[in-house]
Amino acid sequence: MSLLKPGHRGCAGCCDALAGKFVLDALGEDCIVVSPTGCLEVFTTPYPESAWGVPWIHSLFENAAAVASGVEAAFKALGKKNNTKIIAIGGDGATLDIGLQAISGAFERGHDITYICVDNEAYMNTGVQRSGATPLYASTTTSPAGKVSFGNPLHKKNMPAIIAAHGSPYVATASVSYAPDMMKKVKKAAEIKGPTYVHVHAPCCTGWKFDGSKTIEVGKLAVETALWPMYEMENGVVTNVRKLKNRKPVEEYLKIQGRFKHLFAMEGGTGEIKKIQAIADWNVKHFGLE
Amino acid sequence: MKLVIKTVVKPGSTRANKTGSWRSFMPVFDHKLCSKCGICAIYCPEGVVYKLENGFFEPDYDYCKGCGICANECPKKGIMMVLEGK
Amino acid sequence: MRQRMVVVEGSYAVAYAVKVCRPNVISAYPITPQTHIVEDLSQFVADGEMNCEYMNVESEFSAISALIGASASGARTYSSTTSQGLALMHEALFNAAGMRLPIVMTVVNRALSAPINIWNDQQDSISQRDTGWIQLYAEDVQESADMVPQIYKLSEDEDVLLPSMSCMDGFILSHVYEPVILLEQDLTDEFLPSYDPEFILDPKNPMSFGAFADPSTYTEFRYKQEKAMETALIKIEEIANEFSDRFGRYYGGLIDSYALDDAEIVIMAMGSVIGTIKDTIDILRSEGESVGLLKIRSFRPFPADAIRKALNKAKVIITIDKNISLGKNEGALCTEVKACLYNSDNRVPVIGFMMGHGGRDIPVNMIIKIINKAKLVEKGIFIESEFADLREDLA
Numbered sequence: 001m002s003l004l005k006p007g008h009r010g011c012a013g014c015c016d017a018l019a020g021k022f023v024l025d026a027l028g029e030d031c032i033v034v035s036p037t038g039c040l041e042v043f044t045t046p047y048p049e050s051a052w053g054v055p056w057i058h059s060l061f062e063n064a065a066a067v068a069s070g071v072e073a074a075f076k077a078l079g080k081k082n083n084t085k086i087i088a089i090g091g092d093g094a095t096l097d098i099g100l101q102a103i104s105g106a107f108e109r110g111h112d113i114t115y116i117c118v119d120n121e122a123y124m125n126t127g128v129q130r131s132g133a134t135p136l137y138a139s140t141t142t143s144p145a146g147k148v149s150f151g152n153p154l155h156k157k158n159m160p161a162i163i164a165a166h167g168s169p170y171v172a173t174a175s176v177s178y179a180p181d182m183m184k185k186v187k188k189a190a191e192i193k194g195p196t197y198v199h200v201h202a203p204c205c206t207g208w209k210f211d212g213s214k215t216i217e218v219g220k221l222a223v224e225t226a227l228w229p230m231y232e233m234e235n236g237v238v239t240n241v242r243k244l245k246n247r248k249p250v251e252e253y254l255k256i257q258g259r260f261k262h263l264f265a266m267e268g269g270t271g272e273i274k275k276i277q278a279i280a281d282w283n284v285k286h287f288g289l290e
Numbered sequence: 291m292k293l294v295i296k297t298v299v300k301p302g303s304t305r306a307n308k309t310g311s312w313r314s315f316m317p318v319f320d321h322k323l324c325s326k327c328g329i330c331a332i333y334c335p336e337g338v339v340y341k342l343e344n345g346f347f348e349p350d351y352d353y354c355k356g357c358g359i360c361a362n363e364c365p366k367k368g369i370m371m372v373l374e375g376k
Numbered sequence: 377m378r379q380r381m382v383v384v385e386g387s388y389a390v391a392y393a394v395k396v397c398r399p400n401v402i403s404a405y406p407i408t409p410q411t412h413i414v415e416d417l418s419q420f421v422a423d424g425e426m427n428c429e430y431m432n433v434e435s436e437f438s439a440i441s442a443l444i445g446a447s448a449s450g451a452r453t454y455s456s457t458t459s460q461g462l463a464l465m466h467e468a469l470f471n472a473a474g475m476r477l478p479i480v481m482t483v484v485n486r487a488l489s490a491p492i493n494i495w496n497d498q499q500d501s502i503s504q505r506d507t508g509w510i511q512l513y514a515e516d517v518q519e520s521a522d523m524v525p526q527i528y529k530l531s532e533d534e535d536v537l538l539p540s541m542s543c544m545d546g547f548i549l550s551h552v553y554e555p556v557i558l559l560e561q562d563l564t565d566e567f568l569p570s571y572d573p574e575f576i577l578d579p580k581n582p583m584s585f586g587a588f589a590d591p592s593t594y595t596e597f598r599y600k601q602e603k604a605m606e607t608a609l610i611k612i613e614e615i616a617n618e619f620s621d622r623f624g625r626y627y628g629g630l631i632d633s634y635a636l637d638d639a640e641i642v643i644m645a646m647g648s649v650i651g652t653i654k655d656t657i658d659i660l661r662s663e664g665e666s667v668g669l670l671k672i673r674s675f676r677p678f679p680a681d682a683i684r685k686a687l688n689k690a691k692v693i694i695t696i697d698k699n700i701s702l703g704k705n706e707g708a709l710c711t712e713v714k715a716c717l718y719n720s721d722n723r724v725p726v727i728g729f730m731m732g733h734g735g736r737d738i739p740v741n742m743i744i745k746i747i748n749k750a751k752l753v754e755k756g757i758f759i760e761s762e763f764a765d766l767r768e769d770l771a
Contacts, residue, residue, distance in 0.1 A: 006336040013358070056584040
């Protein structure tokens with residue numbers, strides 16, 4: 001049985017629950033998990049219950065990396081830092097936005113921690129508001145599509161590059177839709193000494209507006225359209241990419257999600273989709289996906 | 291119940307909460323179509339699809355929320371989502 | 377006599393006291409006038425005199441956050457900050473207290489911006505009054521240092537388990553050179569047991585810390601914090617007495633007094649101004665005036681009972697506040713003292729004086745001035761509360 005126990009209050013088809021399960025399946029019992037505030041934190045620990053089968057701590061929204069670095073320092077100071085892995089699992093808001101400074105500090109200090117960003121591309125816990133990870137033209141509750149708006153006008157922040165610029169020995173992107181690949185990367189990240197990072201793409205059925213049965217399917221389409229490139233970086237250099245054999249047009253990914261449906265209904269939407277296609281094309285070129 | 295200070299709680303204790311009651315559709319596993327690949331178990335967000343001694347898989351209906359990921363991902367289309375009956 | 381006096385800076389005496397308390401993890405961010413404490417601690421670590429992890433974090437917010445993780449892992453933890461740094465920690469202070477983590481922090485009291493000002497008042501720690509941290513205020517350098525092992529023992533007591541601020545006035549105490557006795561390692565080890573909490577982050581016993589409490593359980597967590605504060609009221613006295621027995625130095629428990637028993641005019645204050653008040657009382661007593669001091673050592677928990685019991689013959693109380701609750705025209709001590717007397721049999725008039733803000737000096741003649749103003753109460757002229765040291769040319 002998984003170390004993330006059932007009975008939690010995640011939505012039916014929840015991507016965060018999948019990510020949490022994969023992380024614990026990859027690492028086993030000898031780890032400490034730090035969660036910032038977010039869906040995963042809230043739905044796994046309604047007092048007096050906890051879904052976590054490993055030691056777990058939640059402090060605040062913006063400080064998971066600092067808390068994890070303090071746990072690591074304590075384990076070192078108390079002579080307990082043997083093989084115990086210290087892991088932070090945060091959402092995209094906690095990682096790319098409000099917690100960025102604490103992450104920068106922890107990675108600069110070089111703690112032996114692994115930070116896992118479970119990126120569902122908006123503030124889902126508070127009701128699907130846009131974050132720095134929300135992609136271009138996604139409609140969220142604070143970047144809604146409307147008569148004069150195609151939705152979020154900004155591009156997604158390139159967090160893996162920011163982490164790599166800190167000199168992290170290992171940075172990888174992964175997806176909940178590719179479980180064996182994700183678990184392999186999480187395990188590798190945890191086993192490498194120093195601060196490592198895995199950025200996991202996680203389709204949220206509630207926030208992206210698709211049926212909960214399609215979570216894995218949607219995640220696969222993000223990869224197959226090259227909107228979510230999967231790669232590993234070691235010491236700042238891309239060392240491995242997941243190649244695409246039959247790349248699909250981005251429309252196939254966009255059309256099955258309610259957050260992009262306005263692009264297919266609004267006048268001029270087709271032209272805007274080309275801008276999203278250009279992002280995929282850039283990914284293909286930049287990472288050599290084909 | 292007395293509170294334990296430090297907001298400390300016991301591991302795995304959400305098991306007290308049987309989320310099977312959330313379900314509208316229940317997955318029914320057809321072993322005749324099953325290739326025993328285990329994808330249904332891997333992608334269950336609740337972690338409650340278990341391998342049986344005979345190698346086939348079955349969900350724990352006490353916790354299964356009926357999301358349908360298992361049925362959607364089954365390469366053999368061997369899992370049917372059936373409306374919950376009274 | 378085994379105790380030897382040395383002349384050192386206040387910050388050094390405190391850093392030395394921290395060293396002999398053997399913290400496992402220190403996490404701090406530099407800010408004037410706290411810097412000398414963390415510099416001295418860094419040097420102890422660099423010289424191999426301390427066996428601890430010293431974390432140079434990127435902000436005060438991460439300083440306290442790292443200690444939340446470290447304390448939950450079973451480490452004894454320490455930080456020091458002041459003013460803007462303490463304000464930046466605000467959110468995490470509630471969190472540390474709610475999770476019942478006995479983090480100890482020296483607050484080197486300093487004014488808050490704007491206008492930016494690096495000098496002493498107590499607005500910073502007073503503004504954190506309701507975060508659930510114990511707050512003790514030291515009168516001089518020796519007390520600032522001796523407060524460190526006392527406050528660790530208090531915080532880590534299994535019936536308390538609350539984080540604590542040990543407050544010392546910026547520059548006035550942190551940067552002054554005074555003759556002090558540096559805390560002895562062996563005596564401190566006997567006084568302060570090692571920290572061995574019941575629950576820690578441990579893969580062999582995987583508990584979850586910081587769960588989400590809904591309306592059905594949240595209230596009881598708050599109630600338990602308040603009960604722990606009430607326990608601290610007793611423990612502060614016990615620990616001060618035990619410290620006195622072992623080290624021969626006593627500064628009061630919750631409160632202390634000076635010429636108080638028969639005093640008709642009672643001055644109440646916290647921090648380094650206590651010394652000036654004592655000098656003033658000596659002068660006025662020699663002139664036959666009935667003036668005494670009630671020193672507040674513990675501001676949280678607030679020692680309401682101890683205060684009520686200590687006021688025998690008081691006809692008027694003067695409070696000195698190096699802080700103000702804007703819009704109330706009153707300092708926090710004034711408000712608290714009034715509140716604790718309102719339902720008592722001994723409802724003495726309380727007059728609040730705010731002074732010493734942003735580092736403005738409080739000389740003896742200023743204390744005499746407010747005592748003379750307080751005497752007007754006998755003639756029926758009552759001042760509620762006022763800034764006592766305003767510059768008329770600027771105001």
